Amino acid sequence: MKMIEDFKNMVEKSLNLSEPWYVKGAEFHADEPAIHIYIGVTKRAVIACPKCGGATKRYGYEPRERVWRHGDCMFYPTFIHCRRPKVLCPSCGVQQVNAPFERQDSRFTLMFEGYAMLIMASMPIAKAARALRCDEKTLTNILNYWVEKAVDERKLCDIKSIAIDETSFRKGHDYVTVVIDAAKRAVIDVEPGKDASTVEKFSEKLTQKGGNCAEIKSVTSDMSAAFLSAVEEKFPNAKHTIDKFHVKQLVLKSLDEVRKKEQKESSEKQALFRGRKLFMIPEKRLTEEQRIALQSLSKQYPKTGRAYRIVSVLDDFYACETAEDADPVFAGLYSWMRRSRLPEMKNTAATLLKHKDRIMNYFDNRLTNAICEGINSMIQSAKRAARGFHTFKGFASKIFLVAGKLNLAVSCPF
Template identity: 60%
Template sequence: MGVDKTAALCCPVCGAPTKRYGYELKERIWPHADCLFYPCYVHCKRPCVLCDKCGTVQVNAPFARKNSRFPLLFEGYAMLLLQDIPRARASRLLRCDEKSLAAILTYWVHDEVNRMDLSVVCSIAMDETFFRRGHKYVTVAIDAYKCQVFDVEPSRDKMAVKNVGEKLERNGGNTKRVNSATSDMSASYLSAVREVFPNAKQTIDKFHVKQVLLKALDAVCKDEQKEAGRKKELFLCRKLFMVPEGRMNNKQWTMVAELSKQYKKMGRAFRIVRSLDDFYASTSMVEAQERLDKLCSWMRRCRLKPMKDAVLTLRNHSKEILNYFHTRLTNAICEGINTMIQAAKRKATGFHTFEGYAAMIYLVAGKLKLATPVPF
């Protein structure tokens, strides 16, 4: 049954009341979800209206969004599947190509992201995550209190941080209200955060601080391996010194103690790395400052060049390192979310575009309440 000729319809452009002015020339067909394992389609010939302002305009179908090839219920069902299974498998179940599913996913995810309320964001964590080969990374910005991704930017430079600030302002937030921010030691991140979030206490993630000392320890091990008589033994045991103290069993502790006595330089460097854990166990800022000064003094006097180079990094970023005892922020949230992102990426066998990759990140870590119609 068609629309009555005298029925009042709204102009889809300006919303003014109009009357029907014929139908589109060809009947449109929308593929729907299968019914009892049989393909199902929706057939409709949409009416046109004659508007005094806009002229002849095509009316949108009430069961489908504008310019979409699928009904709303189909898109809602597709989003339910895409949250749990890879896109390739979902395309086989729904009998549609992956590009169409990617378009559905991107539309509904970004629709919710653009309406995200960021007015209460006051503490952020930023980290980079791998996108594709060729050193392609994206910057992920997280609300540290809600553990929620609120922005994904296609680079890891200063402009990415500025875009995060602009996104915060657009969605009701305030960059001056952000009182704490954590990131790695990237110079682009640190300088951009100072500029974009002027009132934020910057904290360098403690895991990245320890990584600086672990790299210096590894360099010491390599240098001593060249001088050692049993190079193979030292090569096989070198990674043992990288194991966190709390994760070592009794056998590993015994081996480390024996190697430390046998290889003096490596044992000295290992004790320096262990003292960093004591620094982060400090209970006050005064105690932390004293332990950091002692650690830096030890590293300068240890006669190990890699450790002397590492102490310059600690000194240059001592303020941001000590801010940890004010904010107690780490990038552990980012690392956990990064694990979720890479698992979803492997499950989907990669993403070819940044938009699709960003949509997937929002879907798995954005805690979104999608506006898609629920088919069940």
């Protein structure tokens, strides 16, 4: 019947079958329920040695029939059955021939694994496991294999500008360091921890994959002492920029410390506590209603109001077009922070002065960690949806999958 012949052609195409492989038959087992498809190999066909490609003689079959999970058919789980042939090669000896639809040592067909990777890119592994009717560990193994293969094969010879950032792995103080190709906006390395060794390990991988540390022209990161020293040592020709978002974060943290201290000293603590989020909004983004409320709070709590105006000057600093325009603004900001009679701001001023050259580099290359912040948001979203990762390896694979722009070798089913 034509329907049966069309079903056979469909199966052969989905399994990438050609001579000497063919579909022997298929059965529906209502008690499971599941579909079972049986694959055969033409007995007289000549098969090349899988190791050297030379002429061989047939040497029977593997002892037991092997079973692989395939993509669902009509919403029923589908399984592929086959006893693969062996060959006797004059040079290589007895060799087991792999089927065209399998990855070595995997119990899933290539089409299934391609579909699984597509699903995992857009949903948590736990949900993907339910959708595909298999366990999370299995999917994590599939994810790790294809991501590691793509990462290992990717060359890094054209990397000139990088961004370095850390992101939390698990609750507590577990972090991973993410290195991003700033030009392509893609993750190119993930290392456990957030110390100097993470930068050193990346520099080694860069060299191994055809890159040159001396050709890295620009690096952006936070002002972590570990990152600063490692970047200076490993990328000697790079212009290192302290990311403006981390500079703003540092000053905002000082503002919040001033607010908390003044709140404790005030008899009306609740008013400042309820309005604390207003002090985190840039002045230019305030609505008229928010502006009036903020002015009232600033009069009632003058120290916090003074700290907020200092933050506003930092925004003016980063709004400058050139380093020449920005330099006097920085000098004025530093002077004000030192004379503010706010210990928190005075300490932060010392930190900014220490890193002034790296902060000012922003006006030469306009390089920021905005790329990192966007990617970090994707990473944390995936982590929350999956309710955390148990291993660094699984977490790193997920980061590469959602933000690495990898060329995965696995077949796409569509």
